[in-house]
Structures are given as structure tokens and as C-alpha cells.
Amino acid sequence: MADIQGSYDDLFTAVPGALAALLDEGDVGGSVAVFVDGEPVVDVWGGFADAERTAPWQRDTIVNVFSVTKTMTALCALVLADRGELDPAAPVARYWPEFAAAGKDGVLVRHLLAHTAGLPDWDGPVEELYDWPSATARLAAMAPRWEPGSAAGYHSLTQGYLVGEVLRRITGRSVGAFFADEVAGPLGADFHMGLSAEHDHRVAPAVPPPSRDEDYTASAPGRDAAPASATAFRVRDGNSVAWRRAQIPARAGSATPVRSPSCSR
Numbered sequence: 001m002a003d004i005q006g007s008y009d010d011l012f013t014a015v016p017g018a019l020a021a022l023l024d025e026g027d028v029g030g031s032v033a034v035f036v037d038g039e040p041v042v043d044v045w046g047g048f049a050d051a052e053r054t055a056p057w058q059r060d061t062i063v064n065v066f067s068v069t070k071t072m073t074a075l076c077a078l079v080l081a082d083r084g085e086l087d088p089a090a091p092v093a094r095y096w097p098e099f100a101a102a103g104k105d106g107v108l109v110r111h112l113l114a115h116t117a118g119l120p121d122w123d124g125p126v127e128e129l130y131d132w133p134s135a136t137a138r139l140a141a142m143a144p145r146w147e148p149g150s151a152a153g154y155h156s157l158t159q160g161y162l163v164g165e166v167l168r169r170i171t172g173r174s175v176g177a178f179f180a181d182e183v184a185g186p187l188g189a190d191f192h193m194g195l196s197a198e199h200d201h202r203v204a205p206a207v208p209p210p211s212r213d214e215d216y217t218a219s220a221p222g223r224d225a226a227p228a229s230a231t232a233f234r235v236r237d238g239n240s241v242a243w244r245r246a247q248i249p250a251r252a253g254s255a256t257p258v259r260s261p262s263c264s265r
Helices: 014-024 068-082 097-103 109-113 126-130 132-141 158-171 175-187 197-202 241-245
Strands: 004-008 029-036 039-047 063-066 191-193 253-255
Touching: 004 014, 014 029, 014 039, 063 068, 068 109, 068 158, 068 175, 068 191, 068 253, 097 132, 109 158, 126 132, 126 241, 132 158, 158 175, 175 191, 197 241
Parallel strands: none
Antiparallel strands: 004 039, 029 039, 063 253, 191 253
């Protein structure tokens, strides 16, 4: 059985057991932290942080958490809403006037948060994602694919830029800076939108499925390929330094589980 490091409450022995089973079945490495009513009950890790299985997974190994980043971006929006600085029922153009182009004057902030804005696909080059002004300008100029609010469609990549630009217009700060100052910093959370070079040594890159290389592009279950209007993203893109450094607040957050040294076994 795989060697699992860390600590856990006796009531939660199934968690390290499940992690060990995944590693025994071929997964490279991973970590789990669980809190119940604010108290840490599981803090475990195991396996390796690289595909070659030469670097052991550490307690502070950091990974790209992909779409979990959306939750953190939405949390920033909720902080502003709670302060009365952002109205979810207001038109996006109230905060971001250029967004009204191409028939989007009726798109509301809540449509962005609910994936109903009609802008689900990124049709620009991957490289443009690393340039915030270019990425948001492209989205501001796009026409919605459906009547905003009439249907839902997962804004897998675009939601972060859409919500993030509204936040930037209100606060004058990037979403990554706002999150660091207002959420991660006060909580002591090891979560980053735009990872600085000082943390590079902790990063575990994404590993493609067996028999695939870093040019592998994932698609949704039951779907053979992405729509012709959408850019395909390779494992190689997500593992790049450019991706890691950029603020891509729907897909490129880097984090470890939130942990506490008080967890006992």
C-alpha cells in the first residue's frame, strides 16, 4: 500500500485509505485536508510531485486547481456585494461601459456569476490569455451566443475575466491582488491567482493520462472535441510558466489544502 504522510482523526481513517488506493491504482500523487465545523480532521499527502516519480509529494506541494479558482473569484464578488459596492442585479456596463458593445447592454452581473451571459467560449489565441487588457477587450467586443439570462452554459474560462474585470473596475485592483489582500491573506490560505517565482519549487505539474503526452487536450465527458469556436488547451499550456504567472481567474489558481498544525492522529 502507498505510504501516506500526515495526520487524521480516527473517525476519518477512510480518507487516507482512499488516497492510498488511488495511488496504488496508478495516480502519481496528491493531498487531502478536511475540516468539520472549522476543525481540522484530516491532513494527509502521498505519492510524487512529478511524472517521473522522483520528487516526493510534500506537505506544501502546490498544484493548479483549475476550476476551483472560479469559486474564489466569485467569493471576491460576494465580498464586494456584501459591502454594497457591487449590485448583482445591475447591468455589467454600469461598471464596465465598453462591455455594452454587440448587444450586451442587458447583461447583468448575476448573469456572469450564473454562467448565463452567453459568452462561454474563448475564441482567441492561448497567448492572449496572459495579457489582461487584450483578453478583456476581446470579451467586451463579443456578441452573446444566446439571449443573456435565457439559458445556462458553462463559462469554463471566460467567467474569470468577466467577473474579474468588473471587480477591477470597482476596486482598481486586479482580482488576484484583491483576493490576496481581502481573502487569502487574512485567512492565511496558501492560494494564489498569479503564482510568483518564489513558489515554483513547490509546484506539481499536471500529468496527462497514461499513453498521452503534454499535447493532450481534455474534453467534457461524452464530447469528442471542443466547439470549433473554442480554443483547445493542452496540458502543456497549463504547465507553462506563463500560465502560472498570469491571472486567469477561472482556471489558473494555484493552491495547497488549507491546513492547521493542530490536527491530531
